[in-house]
Structures are given as C-alpha cells and as structure tokens.
Amino acid sequence: AKTVSRNQFQFYVASVDSEMRERKQMEKDLHQALLNNEFHIVFQPQIDYKNHTIIGAEVLLRWVHPTRGFIPPDIFIPIAEDNGSIVGIGNWVLDQACKQAAIWQKKGHCIKLAINLSAVQLRDTTIDKHIKDTLAKHHIEPQYLEVEITETGVMEDVSKAISTLNSIKDHGVSTAIDDFGTGYSSLSYLKKLPIDKVKIDKQFVHDLLIDEDDTSIVNAVIQLSKSLHLKVIAEGVETEEQEAYLVSRGCDMGQGYFYSRPVPADEFLTYLLAYDKK
Ligand code: C2E
Ligand code: CA
Ligand code: CA
Ligand code: CA
16 A cells, blocks of 8 residues: 555656646746747627627637647636736737727728736736727727726735726726626625626526526626626527527627637638628
8 A cells, every 4th residue: 555655646746747847838938929929819709689780709819839739728828827928918919909900990890809808917007008009009999999807807906906997998998897706706896896897607608598506697697787787798608599598688798609619800700791691
C-alpha cells in the first residue's frame, strides 16, 4: 500500500509540475500572440424577439496557437487576466470591433457590437477615455457599442466599478451584466450597478424545459429585469422550443446556436443579409 501511495504522490507532483510548466509557457505565448497576429474575433447575432430582427452581435475572441491550435477563451482569458496581458488584448478586441463596425456601416449595416470587458480592464482608470477615443478613431457612434461585464468582475471594488461604468454610459455606450445568476449577490448588484441589460446565463437556458428549477430561475430573472426596467437577453438558446418559451415569458432578446454559432465577419454579413429577407 505504501508503494502505491508513494507512486500516486509522485504522479501527482509530476502532473502538477507539468501543469505549472504548461501554464508558464502559455503566459509567455500570450504576450507574443498579439504581436504574432494569432488572435481574431468572431461575431454571434443577437435576435430581438419583438420584431424578429438582428439587433446586434456579441464579439468573441479566438486564439489559434501556432503549434497547439485552437485554445478556448475559457482557458486563456483567466491566464491573460492574471498576467495582465488582457489589457492589451482587450484593447485590441475593442479596436478590431470598431474597425469592423465601420466597414459594415459603410455598406449600410449599422450593427451594435457587444464586447466583453474583463474585470482587470474595468479596474483601469483610463478605460472610459480609451473607449471614447477608439470609437472616435473609427467614427463609430457610441450607441453602436455595448460592454458586457460579469458580477464577479465588479465584486472587488463595487463603488469603483459603478463610477467607471457611469462614465462609460455617459459617453453613450450601453452596459450589460453577463452570466447573470451565476455569481454571488446578484440581486443587490442589479440595483446598484448602472446597467441597461441582463444576460441570463446559458447554464439556466440549457435545461430550461427539462429542469423545473431552471425554469423558475429564468422566469424570475425575466420578471425581475422587467420590474427594474432593464432589457433581458437569454444566451445559449439552442432550440425552437426554448425560444418559444422565452418569448412567451416576455424575454426581450435571444442569442445562441439556434440562430448562429459565433462566425467570422464575412459569414456574419451573409447571415445578416439572408435574415433580412426572411
Ligand atoms: P461569455 O461572454 O458568456 O460568452 C458566451 C459563450 O457561450 C461563448 O463561448 C459562446 O461561443 C458560447 N455560446 C453561444 N451560444 C451558445 C449556445 O447556444 N450553446 C452553448 N453551449 N454555448 C454557446 P466562448 O466564445 O468560448 O467564450 C467563452 C468565454 O470567454 C466568454 O463567455 C467570455 O467570458 C470569455 N471571452 C470571450 N471573448 C472575450 C473577450 O474578447 N474578452 C474577454 N474579457 N473575455 C472574452
Ligand atoms: Ca459575454
Ligand atoms: Ca455569458
Ligand atoms: Ca462565461
């Protein structure tokens, strides 16, 4: 028994060690990734349930590593947040999003883009000015930009987050709270934070019609958002049945694979043109 446990211990040490090494390597690679042009952005449509139109798109970051290939953002974003490279990367996403919005606007398609703002970016005192300057650089009106933040992102310093979000909103950029329901004191934050929109987390939408608890949570979030005069969007909508239920409950908007996966800019435009004709 002793040898077994020692072997297990050694195995554990070895795997933690290699995990550490892998993480260190990824930290280094992240710093290079921007310079090496390894990132790109994709777009996922957001559907307005009232008029059945595309009201905008969420911008999502993609990293194709030169040797490891596609690395999911859920893996590399937390590391980029830890080593601070998320600030440069996040600024790049904002710039690319505005650049794309300008290209589409020239073609006559005014699309509102929602970008994910990391808690680390939100703590940067120049973020509001940076957003304003980037919009101006690309001649994009602020009403065509939205920032998505998570509750966990604002927990650390709530009053600071409130003032930063307020100045972002003062520029005319709208705000959304992401992954709603997954964090801690959701309810108190909803009241305190200057936000326009609530995004119901996809984990509640997934089993919406199967799990009664999820049904209750989704119903409650829609009701609550309405009472607080906030727009509410469901993410992770994958089926017609989910959409029908959300519409019946008065959910304002939806986003998910049922409409489209996140796709590159040219594919998004094709989708948009086809959708308009429906
Ligand atoms: P998120 O902001 O909650 O983004 C929604 C995630 O759900 C995306 O995953 C999207 O591809 C996925 N999704 C959309 N529709 C469906 C659906 O119908 N079913 C399922 N199962 N999933 C769906 P993705 O692109 O892998 O991004 C994961 C997370 O990484 C994002 O979660 C966000 O927290 C973060 N992230 C992505 N891009 C950025 C970025 O530019 N900046 C920052 N700070 N974070 C980002
Ligand atoms: Ca998001
Ligand atoms: Ca989310
Ligand atoms: Ca998430």
